[in-house]
Amino acid sequence: MPQRPFTMLGRQDITFIGVSADHTGVTGSNTENDAVDQTQSTRMCMGSHTNLYLSYCLTLNGGKGKSMERSLSIIKPDGVSKRLVGEVIRIFEDVGFRIAAMKMKKLSREEAQGFYYVHRERPFFGELVEFMISGPVVLMVLEGEDVIMRNREIMGATDPAEAAEGTIRKRWADSKQNNIVHGSDGPESAMFEINYFFSGIEIF
Numbered sequence: 781m782p783q784r785p786f787t788m789l790g791r792q793d794i795t796f797i798g799v800s801a802d803h804t805g806v807t808g809s810n811t812e813n814d815a816v817d818q819t820q821s822t823r824m825c826m827g828s829h830t831n832l833y834l835s836y837c838l839t840l841n842g843g844k845g846k847s848m849e850r851s852l853s854i855i856k857p858d859g860v861s862k863r864l865v866g867e868v869i870r871i872f873e874d875v876g877f878r879i880a881a882m883k884m885k886k887l888s889r890e891e892a893q894g895f896y897y898v899h900r901e902r903p904f905f906g907e908l909v910e911f912m913i914s915g916p917v918v919l920m921v922l923e924g925e926d927v928i929m930r931n932r933e934i935m936g937a938t939d940p941a942e943a944a945e946g947t948i949r950k951r952w953a954d955s956k957q958n959n960i961v962h963g964s965d966g967p968e969s970a971m972f973e974i975n976y977f978f979s980g981i982e983i984f
């Protein structure tokens with residue numbers, strides 16, 4: 781199994797929950813020799829992450845069956861340089877999202893590559909990484925009912941030309957790449973993305 785440094789872990793490492801055995805680095809055992817029992821190892825990995833996800837949902841929902849979720853939001857370098865940090869946060873709070881964590885950070889190349897690893901084969905990958913490291917970003921954990929889908933509606937389509945009126949990207953994005961904000965696209969990617977940038981004690 782090829783080795784990747786921990787910072788190169790990407791969303792593909794989430795897919796092992798269902799199908800892939802590529803959990804390199806997640807468990808911390810990633811040598812060529814640890815193909816000892818790939819199947820068992822993968823099953824353990826599936827189990828632990830599924831349980832982690834279930835307990836995460838139960839914790840958030842308080843066992844009440846509500847769809848309380850968390851999502852990772854990034855105000856990208858263009859959003860920061862256009863001085864839209866306050867506007868974006870205002871929008872999130874006005875719609876009732878709770879900001880459970882927040883920090884400003886300049887991503888390293890390796891961090892950006894790892895975060896967008898799922899797009900590594902796309903022609904825009906290199907430029908996307910350069911863009912994401914071109915200036916500081918604001919990272920946030922948003923919390924609320926159905927926050928993942930609601931945030932995606934509020935952000936608008938990736939391509940601002942296709943984004944609905946009033947959405948963040950329609951209002952301020954310049955292009956598919958320079959599109960002001962990122963938001964998790966599903967529960968599993970939200971869990972991966974939040975853990976990528978925040979430790980438990982940084983989330984309130």
Ligand code: CMP
Binds near residue numbers: 899956961962963
């Ligand atoms: P984001 O929601 O962060 O997820 C992946 C990012 O890749 C996306 O926003 C855009 O910034 C970028 N992206 C997606 N499609 C394209 C594209 N066709 N050309 C350039 N960048 C893209």
